[in-house]
Amino acid sequence: MDTRLLIQDAAGFATPLLAVFAVDIAVAAGAEPLIALLTTSDAVTHAAGKVLASGEFKGNLGETLLLHAPSGLKAERLLLVGLGKAKTLSIDEVRKAAGTAVRALKPRGLRELAIAFPEDHALSDEHLESLPGGLLARALVEGAELAEVDYDTYKSDRKDLSVQKLSVLAKESEKAVLAEMQAGFHEGLMVAKAQNFARSLVNEPGNVLTPTELGKRAAAMCVEMGLKCEVYSTEKLHELKMGAFWAVSQGSVEPPALIVMTYEPELAAAEGETAPVLGLVGKGITFDTGGISIKPADGMDKMKYDMAGAAAMIGAMRAIADLKPKVKVIGVVCSAENMPDGKAFKPGDVVTAMSGKTIEIMNTDAEGRLVLADGLHYTKTLGCTHLIDAATLTGAVAIALGKLNVGLFSNDETTWERFQWGTKISGEKFWRLPCTDDYKDQIKSQIADIMNTGATRYGGSITAAMFLKEFVGETPWIHLDIAACAWNDEAQPWIAKGPSGIAVRSIVEWVRSYSA
Numbered sequence: 001m002d003t004r005l006l007i008q009d010a011a012g013f014a015t016p017l018l019a020v021f022a023v024d025i026a027v028a029a030g031a032e033p034l035i036a037l038l039t040t041s042d043a044v045t046h047a048a049g050k051v052l053a054s055g056e057f058k059g060n061l062g063e064t065l066l067l068h069a070p071s072g073l074k075a076e077r078l079l080l081v082g083l084g085k086a087k088t089l090s091i092d093e094v095r096k097a098a099g100t101a102v103r104a105l106k107p108r109g110l111r112e113l114a115i116a117f118p119e120d121h122a123l124s125d126e127h128l129e130s131l132p133g134g135l136l137a138r139a140l141v142e143g144a145e146l147a148e149v150d151y152d153t154y155k156s157d158r159k160d161l162s163v164q165k166l167s168v169l170a171k172e173s174e175k176a177v178l179a180e181m182q183a184g185f186h187e188g189l190m191v192a193k194a195q196n197f198a199r200s201l202v203n204e205p206g207n208v209l210t211p212t213e214l215g216k217r218a219a220a221m222c223v224e225m226g227l228k229c230e231v232y233s234t235e236k237l238h239e240l241k242m243g244a245f246w247a248v249s250q251g252s253v254e255p256p257a258l259i260v261m262t263y264e265p266e267l268a269a270a271e272g273e274t275a276p277v278l279g280l281v282g283k284g285i286t287f288d289t290g291g292i293s294i295k296p297a298d299g300m301d302k303m304k305y306d307m308a309g310a311a312a313m314i315g316a317m318r319a320i321a322d323l324k325p326k327v328k329v330i331g332v333v334c335s336a337e338n339m340p341d342g343k344a345f346k347p348g349d350v351v352t353a354m355s356g357k358t359i360e361i362m363n364t365d366a367e368g369r370l371v372l373a374d375g376l377h378y379t380k381t382l383g384c385t386h387l388i389d390a391a392t393l394t395g396a397v398a399i400a401l402g403k404l405n406v407g408l409f410s411n412d413e414t415t416w417e418r419f420q421w422g423t424k425i426s427g428e429k430f431w432r433l434p435c436t437d438d439y440k441d442q443i444k445s446q447i448a449d450i451m452n453t454g455a456t457r458y459g460g461s462i463t464a465a466m467f468l469k470e471f472v473g474e475t476p477w478i479h480l481d482i483a484a485c486a487w488n489d490e491a492q493p494w495i496a497k498g499p500s501g502i503a504v505r506s507i508v509e510w511v512r513s514y515s516a
Contacts, residue, residue: 001148003141003166005185007178010116010169011043011073017113018075018169019101020044021094022052023083024059035059037080038118040171043072048080060084061093062493064104075114079104083118091131092427094118095139099147099494106150106161113163115140117170117181133177134184135425140168141188142195142505143494149196151203151498190322191508195501197221198308198315202486202499206287206304211249211257211335214284214307218259218314218333225321228262242374244353245334248367251291251344252337257284258375259310260382261317261331265515266324276514277328279384280317280507281375283368283391284310284335291338291364292346305499306368308486309390310335316507323508325515332379334371338364350448354378355471358448366452368393369464373471380475386415387477388510389468390503396460398484405431406485406502409465412476419478422509428502430480435465443467478510 010018026034035052037045047070051057057065063082070078081097081104083089098115105113118136148163170181201209201217209217215231222229233255237246242258249256285306289295295303310333317331345351349361351370355377359370368391376387397407408430410416416432423430442454442463450470454463465479482502491497 014074015114019079095143096494098143102147112165114167134180137184138188145192194319195504198311199499199501201311215257232258244370245374247345249336251341252339257335259333263329279379280331281389282310282313293364315504334375360445360448390480392483397481407481409479415476426505
C-alpha cells in the first residue's frame with residue numbers, strides 16, 4: 001500500500017472515500033451518546049450533520065457509517081469511524097479505528113482512501129497530553145497497514161482486494177508539530193512492516209516453513225536490513241551440547257535451525273561505560289504434533305503457529321534495524337519440528353541442557369520450554385545482559401487470562417517496568433503473573449534436576465515460566481507467553497482472521513528504552 005502523509009484540507013481533497021474519526025464526548029454515565037467528529041473542517045462536520053443529529057451513529061469503537069455524495073466535499077464518500085468514549089480513549093483506539101477504515105473499504109472494491117488526521121479539539125486536556133501528534137501519526141499508520149493484509153494466500157481463486165493507496169490528510173501546523181508527525185508517520189510504517197513480516201511467517205503452512213526455510217527467510221531479511229546473521233543446524237547443537245534443543249529436534253527428518261541475528265548500533269559506548277546488550281529469544285517450533293505425547297487431532301492444524309514467538313523476534317529485529325536504537329541487540333531463534341518418529345524423545349527420558357542442568361521429560365508436548373532453555377543460556381554466553389523471550393508456550397495461559405492479555409513473567413522489577421512503560425505506545429496488553437521461588441518445588445524431579453512440566457496441572461503457565469527461570473539465573477529477564485493472543489480466531493473490524501503479530505511492537509519499545 002502506498003501510504004502518504006499530506007498537508008491538505010480534507011474537504012477539498014478528491015478521493016473515492018474520506019474517513020473521519022468520531023468520538024462520544026458524553027460525560028455522564030448512561031447518558032445518550034454525544035458524537036463529535038475529530039476534525040475542525042466545517043464542511044466535513046456539515047456533511048455529517050444530519051446523520052449525527054439522528055442518533056443513528058453511536059460512535060462505538062469499530063462502528064462505521066458510510067455516506068454517499070457528501071455535500072460540500074470533493075470526496076465521493078464519507079465514512080464515519082467510531083473511536084468509542086472520549087473518557088477511555090487511548091492511542092490503541094486510534095490504531096484500531098484506522099484499521100477499521102481500511103477494512104471497510106476492501107469489500108466495496110475500492111482501492112484508494114484518505115483518512116483525516118484526528119484533530120483533538122473535542123478532547124479534554126488530559127487526552128491532549130496522552131495523544132501527541134507524532135504518536136497519533138504512528139498509530140494511525142500502523143493500524144492501516146496491519147488492516148490491509150488478508151491471509152488467503154494459497155487460494156487458487158484468490159480475489160485481489162488490496163488497498164493500493166492511502167493518504168493521511170493533516171492540516172498545516174507549526175514546523176515542530178509537523179516534524180513530530182512526520183517522524184511518527186515513518187516510524188509507524190517501519191514497525192507495521194516488521195509486524196506484517198512476522199505475521200506472514202506465522203501464516204505459512206508447516207510443509208512450506210520448515211526450520212531450514214525459516215532460517216533462510218530470517219537470513220534474507222538480515223541481508224536486506226544490514227544485520228549480521230548466522231544460521232546453524234545439527235552439528236552446532238551437538239558442539240554446544242544443546243541436549244534439550246536437540247531432544248525436540250531428533251524425531252523429525254527436518255533438521256533444526258539455530259538462528260542468530262545481530263544488530264550493532266552505529267555509536268559504541270563511551271570509554272568506561274558498561275553498555276547493555278539485549279537478547280531476544282524466540283521459540284520456533286514450525287509444527288508441533290506434541291511428539292510422543294501427541295495432541296488431539298482437533299485444532300492440530302493451527303500448530304503451524306507454534307513459531308509465532310520466533311516470528312515476533314525476527315520481526316522485531318527488522319524494525320530495530322530500521323529504527324536504529326543506540327543499543328546492541330542479539331536475536332536468537334531455536335527452530336525445530338516436534339514429531340512422533342521412532343527416534344523421537346519420550347516421556348521418562350532424561351536430557352542434559354547446555355547449562356549442564358538435567359531435565360526429566362514428563363510430557364513431550366512441553367517442548368517449547370526445552371528449546372528455549374538452551375536458547376536462553378546460549379544467548380547469555382553471547383554476552384547479553386538483559387533477556388526477553390516470546391513463545392506460544394502454554395494453553396494454560398488462555399485459561400488464566402482469556403485471549404485479551406499476554407501472560408508476562410519477570411525476575412526483575414526495573415526490567416518489567418521498562419517493558420510496561422512501552423505498552424503505552426504499543427497498545428498491546430500484558431498481564432504479569434508470578435514466578436516466585438515458592439513455585440519451584442512443582443518442577444523438582446526425583447531422578448534429575450528438574451521436570452519439564454509441573455507436578456500437577458495447576459498453574460501450568462507459571463510452572464513453565466519457572467522452568468525457563470532456571471536457565472536465566474540472575475540475568476534480568478522477561479518471558480512472554482503469547483499462546484492465547486498470537487492468532488485471531490475471528491476477524492475484527494480492524495484486522496483479519498489469522499496471525500496477529502503480537503509482541504513485535506512492545507519488544508521494539510522495550511529495546512528502544514535502553515537506547516543511549
